[in-house]
Amino acid sequence: MDIFDKLQNLDKRVFYLLMALAIAIPTIHPIGLPVEITESVREVYEFVESLPEGSIVVIGFDYEPGDEIDLNPIAQAIFHQLASKHIRIVTIASFPAGPTFADECLEILEEYGYEYGVDYVNLGYYAGGEPTLAAFAQNPATVFPKDWHGNSISTLPLMQEVKSMKDFSMAMTLNDGPTGGTGTHEWVRQAVMAYGTPLIMGVTGVLAASNEPYVQSGQCKGILAGLRAAAEYEKLTGKIGTGTVGMDAQSIAHLLIVGFVLLGNIAMLVSKIKEPKDRSGHAGGEPR
Amino acid sequence: MFLKKTLPTIIAFVCGVTVIIAYFFNIPFFQTTAQEILKWQSVIAIFALGLGAINIIRVHSTNIRRAKGKNAYSIALLITFIVTIVVGVFLGQESEAYKFIFDYINVPTGSAIFSLLAFYIGTAAYRSFRAKNIEATILLITGCLVMLGRVPLGAKILPFSVPATDWIMSVLNVGGQRGLMIAGAIGFIAVSLRIVIGLERTAYGGD
Known part of the structure; x- marks a missing residue:
């Protein structure tokens, strides 16, 4: 040989x-390799910039431990942008670990003077996937009589303004695929098709390919795929985080x-x- | 027979048709009824989670009994399962103990398993991406271009890889994915209709 x-x-x-x-x-x-902004990430950034100040968005933490390395940096980067426009945030989760990830990411809102219940709410975990998301879209109070911390949602001022999915100016799913939680297809059906709420997706790198048709059809305003998108978004918001650091390792590995x-x-x-x-x-x- | 087959079929038919009508038409009666059905569904899903938990305990208890206590994986699973439930239920999910389990056991083990993909996919690519024929060569070139085009260093080394990746993803990929999605959706509608009208017996545990 x-x-x-x-x-x-x-x-x-x-x-x-x-x-x-x-x-x-x-x-x-x-190493600090320079990250160039791609068109797809810039489109998402500009769409979020176009949202009215003070409006309300819903973000689904639909992923399990293992994918947080891709998706937590995306959540944190977009939270910085939303907070800079004082957009209020409601989080839900279709995986049991989701609310804990949401809590960790929502912590960054404190530096913007956000107040829990008034500016942001973590509603917690729901079981049942798409049908439960449909029930939430119709009337959030039927699925979440209490938030993740045990407060009755009738006592939370932010939730008084939310009667259905229509009250959200944007929906976002941070998604690791159809592995037991609510997938991206379900969000398209229940948020976009049923209520016309604009949707953006934050997905693991491998899911970008299967969701790209939704962007071209206009059913999704844009996709942030994997650590690369997080790094680009961090550059756009000027808040450097774990996405940028991770890109060096990913570059060398590829x-x-x-x-x-x-x-x-x-x-x-x-x-x-x-x-x-x-x-x-x-x-x-x-x-x- | 009635309780096992006919009644589930009637329930599936009524629920399915109501939810479909409520999705497409804004009729107050159907909207309200569909909302109730969806609420019931989420309650049933919670019971399914409970059943899943009981099933895990049952399966692994049997494993331990059969192996006479030598099945280390089942023992570890049951211990961590019960400890997590006890901590979550009695100390709360915001307690330090629960956060410790989440941050130092749950997340690192999940990440470790997920990260193994980098090693397996890497070696699989090295062994299988060989230009043995025209199809394999196309796969090899496409794979390498996308891998380079997705990272900053690759874009520096081969600037052409970035527009090439965008084109592959937005033209070639979308064409294929769209076909798959449409075919999948048609199949999904067909199976759903069969369940709603009672032709699909496997959904009710039949043959």
Whole structure:
């Protein structure tokens, strides 16, 4: 077995070690790679900028632990923008962990002088997926008689202004896919199609592809996909956070994978060329 | 027979038709009834969660009994399951103990499992993205372009990857995804109609 054969079948532990280093080193010592703003992220930013000051938005924390690394930075970045326009926020969650993530992200509103119950509310978790979202859209009080902290929603001034999904100037779902909670398709059906409430999506990187048709059809105002979108949004809001730091590690990791793929292919081509011609005169044998 | 098949079919028919009418037409009677049905649904969903919890305890208790206490994973699951429930119910979800479980056990383990994808997908890409034929070569080039176009460093090394990625995502990808979504939606409507009119027996636990 020569060097080219070995390069085609490297021990996966070598790759694991290099990948761990590629992620760990830039995380510990950020490189500070410049992040360019893409059109899709700028569209979302400009749409949020166009919302009237003081209006109310609903944000669904529809993800589990494991995806918070992609989605918490998106939530925090957009909260900074909403707070700078004093837009009021109602959060709901279709996963049990969602309200805790919402609480963590909502903490940043305190630096803008937001008051709980007046400027923002965390309603908590709902079971049942789409039908329960439909009930919430029709009348939030039927699904959430109390908020996450146990307050009756009739005592919360913000909730007195919300009678149905129509009262929200924007809906947003932070979503990790149809894995038990309310998916992006369900939000399109219950917020956009039923009530005409504009929707934006914050999704994990892999979900961008499957939701792109909603943007082109106009049913979704824009998608923020993965850590990259969070980093771009942080740049737009001027509040640098974990999204920007994570991009260095993601850049190196992607580059490592592409490098390995190219290496494997070059080794395969060289091996083919070096192989002796078979009886029919063709170079190379059967593909490996 | 009536309780097992006919009654569930009648309930599904009445609920399904009411909710569909309420979605498309603004008729007060149907709106109010649909709201009640949806409220009931969320209550039933909560009971389903409870049943799921009981089922987990039952399955893993049986595992432990059969393995005579040597099934470490089932033991660990049951202990953490019960501890989390006790802490959540009796100390509250805003207590320090609950936050400790969430921040230092739940989130790190979830992230650790999710992060393994980076290693598995990386090695899978290295082993399977080989230009053996025309289809594999297209997949290889597309995959590498999108991977580079999605990160700042890739965009610096190969600036062409950014517009190429945008085009792949918004033209090629959307065409395929739209076809899948329309086909899926038609199938979804067909199955829903079969359930509502009682033709789909598997939804009621039948064959």
